[in-house]
Amino acid sequence: MKTIKPFIRFVGGKSWYLKQQIKLFPEKINNYHEPFLGSGSIFFYLKASKLITKTAYLSDINSELITTFQEVKANTNQLVTKLSKLENDRETFYKVRDQRFTANLDKATRFLYLNRTSFGGIYRVNKNGDFNVPYGNRQYKTFIDVENVFNCASILKDETKLDSHCFTDKGYNISENDFFCLDPPYLGENIPFNRYNSKKFGATEVAFLLNLINEINKKNAKYLLFVGDNKELISELHDYGYHQTLSKTNNLSFTGPSRNLSETIIKNY
Ligand SMILES: C[S@@+](CC[C@H](N)C(=O)[O-])C[C@H]1O[C@@H](n2cnc3c(N)ncnc32)[C@H](O)[C@@H]1O
Numbered sequence: 001m002k003t004i005k006p007f008i009r010f011v012g013g014k015s016w017y018l019k020q021q022i023k024l025f026p027e028k029i030n031n032y033h034e035p036f037l038g039s040g041s042i043f044f045y046l047k048a049s050k051l052i053t054k055t056a057y058l059s060d061i062n063s064e065l066i067t068t069f070q071e072v073k074a075n076t077n078q079l080v081t082k083l084s085k086l087e088n089d090r091e092t093f094y095k096v097r098d099q100r101f102t103a104n105l106d107k108a109t110r111f112l113y114l115n116r117t118s119f120g121g122i123y124r125v126n127k128n129g130d131f132n133v134p135y136g137n138r139q140y141k142t143f144i145d146v147e148n149v150f151n152c153a154s155i156l157k158d159e160t161k162l163d164s165h166c167f168t169d170k171g172y173n174i175s176e177n178d179f180f181c182l183d184p185p186y187l188g189e190n191i192p193f194n195r196y197n198s199k200k201f202g203a204t205e206v207a208f209l210l211n212l213i214n215e216i217n218k219k220n221a222k223y224l225l226f227v228g229d230n231k232e233l234i235s236e237l238h239d240y241g242y243h244q245t246l247s248k249t250n251n252l253s254f255t256g257p258s259r260n261l262s263e264t265i266i267k268n269y
Pocket of ligand 1 (some may be wrong): 165185
């Protein structure tokens with residue numbers, strides 16, 4: 001099996017989950033839904049392992065992120081060529097960060113360039129929705145793994161649908177043995193970077209999430225939910241599924257060293 005890594009860096013990425021010694025996924029997966037896509041680390045793993053037998057529905061509220069996935073999928077060559085013309089240095093970084101584009105290929109080039117060269121791979125925007133993470137000073141010769149981008153593109157070309165919307169804005173067609181990977185933004189108050197975008201994740205979103213999980217259970221489908229260390233949500237969900245608290249290394253801190261943290265998952269398989 002080819003090792004496929006997500007082509008973007010993402011704080012809150014779930015690569016650590018793939019190393020846990022537990023039953024990671026259901027045995028049978030028909031359609032796959034990931035409505036909080038981020039870097040798609042779990043999607044790429046499942047697809048590369050050929051564990052998804054039908055369609056993968058991937059979405060995220062971050063439209064630039066989804067545009068980037070769409071351009072990686074449809075215009076890989078052009079995207080890689082544009083990226084290869086950009087230097088990984090401070091001057092280019094701030095020039096690109098200040099640019100605004102209308103064409104999707106340019107938007108995706110900017111997004112991917114900033115993601116690979118910014119500080120910590122953090123996605124953070126200000127009140128106006130402008131990306132405001134500083135230059136990362138990462139001394140890569142090549143800041144993008146071109147072969148991996150092409151591998152990701154071929155995976156995305158296979159039975160995968162991409163869409164940008166808030167997860168509450170669309171209905172879900174749920175059938176038996178469909179699998180939902182639910183990784184909402186961190187909800188704990190003490191997490192420094194819980195803002196991926198300008199929309200808050202509040203009580204309405206949590207209620208929708210709980211309702212979605214009820215529907216998944218009714219249809220005999222499967223879900224995996226990441227709840228961070230949100231004690232309130234964990235206790236609200238105590239009847240819902242099988243809870244496990246897992247250890248992981250924190251990479252959320254801007255300046256400090258990594259810390260060991262725990263994250264609770266809830267699943268019904
Ligand atoms: C914790 S990250 C997901 C990380 C992903 N599992 C990975 O491995 O990279 C949460 C994602 O949810 C998205 N998001 C936040 N609020 C959302 C909403 N209301 N609807 C859909 N996506 C949302 C963010 O843009 C972010 O990409």
